[in-house]
Structures are given as C-alpha cells and as structure tokens.
C-alpha cells in the first residue's frame with residue numbers, strides 16, 4: 544500500500560523489525576546453549592566430586608595394602624613359629640594355632656576390604672570416563688549450536704540491515720514533527736509499537752475516547768501530516 548500515509552508504513556516496518564529482533568533474541572540455539580552450559584556446570588561438579596572420591600579411595604587403598612602386608616607377615620611369623628618345632632607343649636601349640644587362625648582371619652578381612660575398595664575405585668574411574676566422554680560430546684554440541692546461532696543471527700541481521708535502509712528513506716517522507724512524536728512513543732513499552740490511531744468521527748479509533756472539539760477541527764483543517772495526541776491512550780491520532 545504505497546499510497547498509505549508514510550508514518551503508517553513506518554509503523555508497519557517497525558513492527559516487522561521488532562518481530563525480527565524478538566526472533567533474533569529467541570533463537571532456539573540460545574536455550575539449547577544455556578541448557579548445555581548448565582549441564583556443563585553440573586558435569587564439572589560431578590567430576591570434582593568423583594576426583595575427590597577417587598583420591599580418598601586410593602589413599603585408603605594404599606593404607607590397606609600396607610595393613611594387609613603387615614597382617615600377612617604376622618601370620619607368616621606365627622606359622623613359622625608353629626612349624627619350627629620349637630614349641631612342643633600341646634597348650635603352646637594350641638595357642639599358636641589360635642593365634643595363626645586369628646591372624647589369617649584378620650588378613651582375610653583386610654583383603655576383602657581392599658577388594659571392595661578396588662571395586663569402588665574402578666567404578667569411580669568408569670564414572671570419570673563417562674563424565675569425560677559426555678564432556679567431549681557436549682563440546683561438539685556447543686560448537687554446532689554456536690555455529691548455527693551465528694548463522695541465524697547473520698541471516699536476521701541481513702534482513703534487519705535491509706529494512707533499516709528502507710526505514711531511513713521512509714523517515715525522510717514523514718514530517719519531522721510527526722516523526723519526532725512517533726519516535727518518542729517507540730520507547731513507550733505500554734504501546735508496544737502500536738503508536739498510531741485514526742480519527743473515528745470525533746473519537747480516538749483505538750481507545751474510543753472523544754477528542755476535544757478544537758483538536759478534531761484542527762485535524763480536519765490541516766494537512767495529512769496533522770496529528771493529535773490522544774488524551775487517554777497517548778497514541779498519535781491521524782485524521
């Protein structure tokens with residue numbers, strides 16, 4: 544509609560540009576990247592916790608290893624005593640056998656404990672490997688999403704750039720006073736870019752509030768660039 548009032552074409556263009564800017568701000572890659580960043584933070588926390596667990600278990604395992612060796616050597620000592628032939632009294636032999644049994648039992652219990660710990664270490668190492676694999680996977684997802692975001696932004700920036708040029712030439716067609724009043728209302732969030740209204744009888748076509756008679760008369764007498772501010776919705780009423 545080329546014959547439409549230039550300020551109306553300007554508003555249509557601005558609304559289109561607003562929609563494109565909103566589309567740019569809401570490109571789906573942004574939400575995906577935010578979710579990936581959140582997952583990344585969780586993953587780093589999980590990794591740190593697993594590293595801590597692993598270090599603790601490895602330390603415990605080293606201590607247990609020493610305890611197992613000590614228990615084994617103690618059992619060996621008792622065993623050597625038992626079979627050395629030095630002890631001959633049945634009571635003494637019995638005591639050595641009891642001692643040996645308890646040494647072996649302790650060694651066995653410690654070995655069981657060590658085994659359980661080694662299994663826990665293995666599980667934590669697997670967990671770490673899983674975390675690192677996901678980390679690698681995520682890095683490539685982030686890369687792909689970022690590339691997609693950049694190309695989406697570039698596409699919209701291209702369209703917005705073209706429309707910006709159109710806007711400039713359109714602005715030149717609007718009377719400066721009207722343009723200034725229009726531009727001022729672009730910042731009004733309540734209007735959300737719907738700045739223009741049309742005179743409907745003596746009313747503002749948008750909010751239906753009656754304009755002062757003097758304003759209505761002026762609008763009808765002056766040229767197409769004439770406008771009045773609606774006393775209620777603050778929109779610009781064109782005739």
Ligand SMILES: [Zn+2]
Nearest residue numbers: 747750773776
């Ligand atoms: Zn109004």
